Amino acid sequence: MHPALTPVLSPAQVREAHRQLNSSGEVSAQLLGPVLARSWQRSAAAGLSPTARPAGAPHASSAQLRQALEQQRELLAHALPVMNFLHEQTQDSDGMLVLADPDGLLLHSLGDLQFMHRAERVALRPGANWHECWRGTNAVGTALVEAQPLVVHGGEHFLERNAFLTCAAAPIHDSQGRLLGALDLSGDHRGYHRHTLGLVRSAVRMIEHRLFETRHGDQLRLRLHSQPEGLSTLTESLLALSGDGWVTGANKAALALLGQPWQTLGGLPIEQLLEVSMDRLMASAQRAGGAPLRVQTVHGQALWLRIEPGQASLGTPAMVFAAQPAPIALPAPAPADELAALDTGDPTLHAVLARARRVLDKPIALLLQGESGAGKEVLARAVHRSGPRRAQAFVAVNCAALPESLIEAELFGYRPGAFTGASREGAPGRIREADGGVLFLDEIGDMPLAMQGRLLRVLQDRLVVPLGGGKPVAVDIQLICATHHALREQMRTGQFREDLYYRLNGLTLQLPPLRERQDLEALVQRMLQELAPGQDVQLSPELAQRFACYRWPGNLRQLANALRTACALMEPHETQITWAHLPDDLAEDLRACAPLRETAPAAVETAIDLRELAVRTVERALKESDGNLSEAARRLGISRNTLYRKLRAARSS
Ligand SMILES: Nc1ncnc2c1ncn2[C@@H]1O[C@H](COP(=O)(O)OP(=O)(O)OP(=O)(O)O)[C@@H](O)[C@H]1O
Numbered sequence: 012m013h014p015a016l017t018p019v020l021s022p023a024q025v026r027e028a029h030r031q032l033n034s035s036g037e038v039s040a041q042l043l044g045p046v047l048a049r050s051w052q053r054s055a056a057a058g059l060s061p062t063a064r065p066a067g068a069p070h071a072s073s074a075q076l077r078q079a080l081e082q083q084r085e086l087l088a089h090a091l092p093v094m095n096f097l098h099e100q101t102q103d104s105d106g107m108l109v110l111a112d113p114d115g116l117l118l119h120s121l122g123d124l125q126f127m128h129r130a131e132r133v134a135l136r137p138g139a140n141w142h143e144c145w146r147g148t149n150a151v152g153t154a155l156v157e158a159q160p161l162v163v164h165g166g167e168h169f170l171e172r173n174a175f176l177t178c179a180a181a182p183i184h185d186s187q188g189r190l191l192g193a194l195d196l197s198g199d200h201r202g203y204h205r206h207t208l209g210l211v212r213s214a215v216r217m218i219e220h221r222l223f224e225t226r227h228g229d230q231l232r233l234r235l236h237s238q239p240e241g242l243s244t245l246t247e248s249l250l251a252l253s254g255d256g257w258v259t260g261a262n263k264a265a266l267a268l269l270g271q272p273w274q275t276l277g278g279l280p281i282e283q284l285l286e287v288s289m290d291r292l293m294a295s296a297q298r299a300g301g302a303p304l305r306v307q308t309v310h311g312q313a314l315w316l317r318i319e320p321g322q323a324s325l326g327t328p329a330m331v332f333a334a335q336p337a338p339i340a341l342p343a344p345a346p347a348d349e350l351a352a353l354d355t356g357d358p359t360l361h362a363v364l365a366r367a368r369r370v371l372d373k374p375i376a377l378l379l380q381g382e383s384g385a386g387k388e389v390l391a392r393a394v395h396r397s398g399p400r401r402a403q404a405f406v407a408v409n410c411a412a413l414p415e416s417l418i419e420a421e422l423f424g425y426r427p428g429a430f431t432g433a434s435r436e437g438a439p440g441r442i443r444e445a446d447g448g449v450l451f452l453d454e455i456g457d458m459p460l461a462m463q464g465r466l467l468r469v470l471q472d473r474l475v476v477p478l479g480g481g482k483p484v485a486v487d488i489q490l491i492c493a494t495h496h497a498l499r500e501q502m503r504t505g506q507f508r509e510d511l512y513y514r515l516n517g518l519t520l521q522l523p524p525l526r527e528r529q530d531l532e533a534l535v536q537r538m539l540q541e542l543a544p545g546q547d548v549q550l551s552p553e554l555a556q557r558f559a560c561y562r563w564p565g566n567l568r569q570l571a572n573a574l575r576t577a578c579a580l581m582e583p584h585e586t587q588i589t590w591a592h593l594p595d596d597l598a599e600d601l602r603a604c605a606p607l608r609e610t611a612p613a614a615v616e617t618a619i620d621l622r623e624l625a626v627r628t629v630e631r632a633l634k635e636s637d638g639n640l641s642e643a644a645r646r647l648g649i650s651r652n653t654l655y656r657k658l659r660a661a662r663s664s
Pocket residue numbers: 081353381382383384385386387388389390453493494495538567568569571572
């Protein structure tokens with residue numbers, strides 16, 4: 012039996028375990044079982060005492076929680092509908108559902124109001140952190156550490172103050188085995204029910220299925236089950252394949268079925284797992300109706316298989332080969348990854364993404380430029396997740412958010428006692444944390460000059476020397492920097508070192524501001540699908556028009572926030588976003604922004620008129636800005652590059 016499914020301990024066993032811990036400091040694996048015993052040991056080692064309040068447990072401010080919610084928007088988009096569904100099924104049970112991120116930060120809860128009120132007393136609410144190191148053994152924290160579903164009941168909680176709870180939690184993983192968070196169902200310990208964990212595990216499967224379909228919707232997907240009627244149910248195994256037959260993702264059922272860990276799957280062609288050729292799979296995918304195939308694993312287990320061609324995989328070389336006797340070698344299609352997912356149809360952005368893809372596997376530093384909120388960090392993360400370093404760390408440092416006095420220690424690390432206030436253990440620093448992976452330096456234009464010199468040395472020598480001295484440590488990092496400043500301008504005025512600029516700028520990618528993008532409609536649609544999956548939420552036609560003519564000074568960040576608020580304000584039966592669902596300040600701005608065709612009817616008569624109008628507008632903006640190009644571009648709401656283009660065009664005509 013799965014250790015997590017063993018029955019909960021009797022009160023006498025728990026009392027005895029606590030007694031032993033009190034008297035000898037020992038944790039009895041015989042009494043508690045291996046999982047709980049390990050967790051109690053970790054809790055004691057973290058300095059927690061069963062009878063004390065958890066001292067120093069962090070609680071996110073509302074701004075920090077908002078930021079965490081934004082970072083976890085993919086998880087939330089898939090988990091919230093499942094939580095709502097589970098809540099409906101468990102409404103009479105006086106409990107609550109909790110979603111946590113991989114670090115134990117509680118992101119969202121819903122359930123019985125009275126019980127949630129009681130749970131508040133032990134900080135079981137969004138914003139609190141339930142990592143084991145802060146709250147001792149508890150279902151959320153322990154399921155995250157142990158990476159397995161489990162129940163923590165009553166006195167099995169390490170802290171006595173949590174003993175009124177019974178909690179069942181299961182970790183949530185994505186299709187590459189990354190831990191995304193945990194789902195928990197908590198209630199009063201007197202209401203313990205042994206089916207609770209099963210419910211939570213099913214809910215997590217639903218979330219993982221939804222994530223899988225979204226991540227791999229463009230790829231070939233294999234559904235596998237020992238019974239034909241088990242296909243397309245929650246118990247099926249799922250595999251995603253690249254166009255040439257390599258496994259790119261799997262759910263937990265597939266791992267169990269094939270006896271493989273996630274780590275090996277990425278490097279296996281399907282023929283090494285199943286006795287079936289890629290040609291046969293493709294031929295089956297093309298047959299109408301998609302009747303299941305009979306196949307067997309390489310170990311001889313018989314299975315039913317249904318193959319679903321993804322949009323991107325239709326027409327991949329393998330399909331063409333299967334259909335044509337004399338194959339024509341076609342270039343391999345771009346893999347459907349996070350970079351591809353950012354491409355929603357804007358030609359400028361498309362070119363940016365294509366350039367980024369060309370250097371994915373090369374040691375070339377990227378410099379991302381663009382206005383605040385234009386998606387620089389999102390692009391940096393997509394580059395990381397789509398490149399060969401995706402299994403290694405992505406370490407983001409915001410140079411503008413760190414006080415000057417701390418940047419050095421934060422980046423380069425320090426030795427024990429290197430400065431007043433330094434921790435006794437010292438710290439490796441963010442550059443070393445990124446070793447093997449990607450270091451993302453956001454707002455690099457705000458890095459103090461002295462620090463620029465040190466960073467340059469690290470980039471040249473690929474060695475980090477911690478503050479307070481010590482041996483230099485070799486590092487291997489891919490560097491991505493971002494700024495909304497015009498770095499060249501800063502270089503000219505001496506605020507940014509020229510030598511560092513050329514080190515950082517292996518390739519500059521300029522992200523277009525939202526108002527210059529031509530894919531607003533598709534972008535809104537994609538964001539809405541993520542925010543309200545499967546609900547077909549749309550903008551009202553009037554709002555769609557207003558959105559198109561608005562300048563979006565906060566770019567994608569502002570758009571994403573507006574849509575998130577709108578989705579939260581909609582009633583469950585509504586599918587159209589109207590004025591009533593918008594934040595007041597945005598509604599006010601949008602009302603003031605008249606759609607183009609209402610404002611300039613006469614002036615748009617001929618192309619010549621338009622050109623003249625553009626030239627006059629640019630001239631006026633330049634005059635009002637005393638010839639300052641940056642200021643003129645800002646007034647016009649366009650980038651400096653666009654302004655240059657317009658000036659060149661005006662001069663040539
Ligand atoms: N392609 C996208 N799809 C959906 N949402 C996006 C996308 N790009 C950006 N966003 C939204 O905009 C927010 C801001 O994006 P990001 O942090 O990448 O911008 P930025 O250019 O780095 O901003 P800043 O310069 O202020 O740091 C994201 O947290 C997300 O909510």
